[in-house]
Amino acid sequence: MQRPSLSHALQQVAHAYRGHMAQTIREADLPLPGTHVRALKAVCYMEGCTAQRIAQRMRRDKAQITRVLNDLLESGLILKACNPADKRSQLLHATPAGEAMMLRIQTLEQQTLARMTRDLTQEEVEHFIRIAWHMTQNLEGDLPPDN
Structure with a gap:
C-alpha cells in the first residue's frame, strides 16, 4: 500500500483534530x-x-x-x-x-491531545512540534504560534 503524501497527511491530521475537538466541545455542551x-x-x-x-x-x-x-x-x-x-x-x-x-x-484540548498522542513517545511529540513549527515558519515567516 502506498504511503500518503505529505499534503494528505497534513490534511488528515488537521481534519481529525478539528473534528474530534468539535465533537468533544459538543459533547461537553459548550455553546461555542x-x-x-x-x-x-x-x-x-x-x-x-x-x-x-x-x-x-x-x-x-x-x-x-x-x-x-x-x-x-x-x-x-x-x-x-x-x-x-x-x-x-x-x-x-x-x-x-x-x-x-x-x-x-x-x-478538552488536553484530553484530545492525550488521545491523539497516546502511542507516541514524548520525544516523538517534541520532534513533530519542531517539524510543524519549522514548516509553518517556511510558509509564514515569524508569526508566533496560534494557541
Whole structure:
C-alpha cells in the first residue's frame, strides 16, 4: 500500500483534530462554534488584542470576526476597552466567565491531545512540534504560534 503524501497527511491530521475537538466541545455542551473558540483563545492569549489583529491571525474577514466578537460580548465572555494607542480600535479582554470557559476548552484540548498522542513517545511529540513549527515558519515567516 502506498504511503500518503505529505499534503494528505497534513490534511488528515488537521481534519481529525478539528473534528474530534468539535465533537468533544459538543459533547461537553459548550455553546461555542469553532470560530468562536479560536477568537476567544486570541482574546485570552494575544497581547493588545483587537478585532483587526484577530482577523489577520485567523485570516478571516474583519466583518465576520466582528460578528463573532459581538456574540462573545453578548455571552459575557469578553469586554471591550478603549485602546490608548489607537482611538479607532478597542482592546479586547476576557471576563471571568470567558477565562472559565477558556479553562474548560483547555481541558478538552488536553484530553484530545492525550488521545491523539497516546502511542507516541514524548520525544516523538517534541520532534513533530519542531517539524510543524519549522514548516509553518517556511510558509509564514515569524508569526508566533496560534494557541
